[in-house]
Amino acid sequence: MNFDAFEPVYRAILDDFGFERVADERARDVAAELATPFPLGRLGDWRGETVAIAGAAPRLADDIHLARDADVVVAASTAADVLRDRGVDVDCMVTDLDKNPETAAELTREGVPVAAHAHGDNVPAVREWLPRFDDEWTLVTTQAAPVGPVSNTGGFTDGDRAAFLADHVGAGRLVFPGWDFDDPAVGPMKARKLDWAARLLRWLERGRGERFDILDGRRDDLDAALAPILDR
Ligand SMILES: Nc1ncnc2c1ncn2[C@@H]1O[C@H](COP(=O)(O)OP(=O)(O)OP(=O)(O)O)[C@@H](O)[C@H]1O
Ligand SMILES: Nc1nc2c(c(=O)[nH]1)N=C(CO)CN2
Secondary structure, three states: OOHHHHHHHHHHHHHHHOOOHHHHHHHHHHHHHHOOOOOHHHHOOOEOOOEEEEOOOHHHHOOHHHHHHOOEEEEEOOHHHHHHHOOOOOOEEEEOOOOOHHHHHHHHHOOOOEEEEEOOOOHHHHHHHHHHOOHHHEEEEEOOOOEOOEEOOOOOOHHHHHHHHHHHOOEOOEEOOOOOOOOOOOOHHHHHHHHHHHHHHHHHHHHHOOOOHHHOOOHHHHHHHHHHHHOO
């Protein structure tokens, strides 16, 4: 997905959370100073492959087989640690640097691509951590308009951004270990972010003509939430 297509949903997310677009743009510009271009071919060839988009819900431990059996494993944030602890290699990590940036830095040094996201509320982490990453394996992302080496292939939370990235590079089937939209352990802010992740994944599956089983039973509500945004 390119930014023009993503922008209506981005605007709705900004409105809903009260995030400032200029703050995202400033973060992007800070990141652009620290980033180098990352040709997406460096991710490897995911075209037609079954790609596991691993989320960080506690159920990831029970869903581990889905990741183990996939051709490509993309881990959102702390899902990378859970997978590696269980002997599942991660092919890419997607993160906004707020929980386990050491894992992300280490992965880049091992030659594993990391998509590191800059947004209005993580500039200190961007400044601290991007210089510690191996440039060659770091894809720097923004949710605002892309600039120079900073790209935007769509999405908001780490997990749905991972799915949009996989889609962007031609992934085949997407499977979703470690996702739980009704996780009672998450606080109110995280729950709202997960609501957006569900909407974004519904939008993505519609565009792909696919059905993600984690969305079963939710599609009518998600379509109702998306309608005013996409019809605008
Ligand atoms: N029940 C869940 N709890 C946490 N994450 C979940 C859950 N279900 C799915 N996910 C996905 O896993 C991703 C990684 O979550 P984690 O809590 O490790 O990182 P995070 O940095 O807090 O994520 P984010 O900043 O994107 O909210 C989330 O971004 C989300 O897309
Ligand atoms: N400005 C801003 N952008 C975000 C934020 C956030 O807290 N603030 N959190 C995200 C995923 O957790 C993704 N994008």
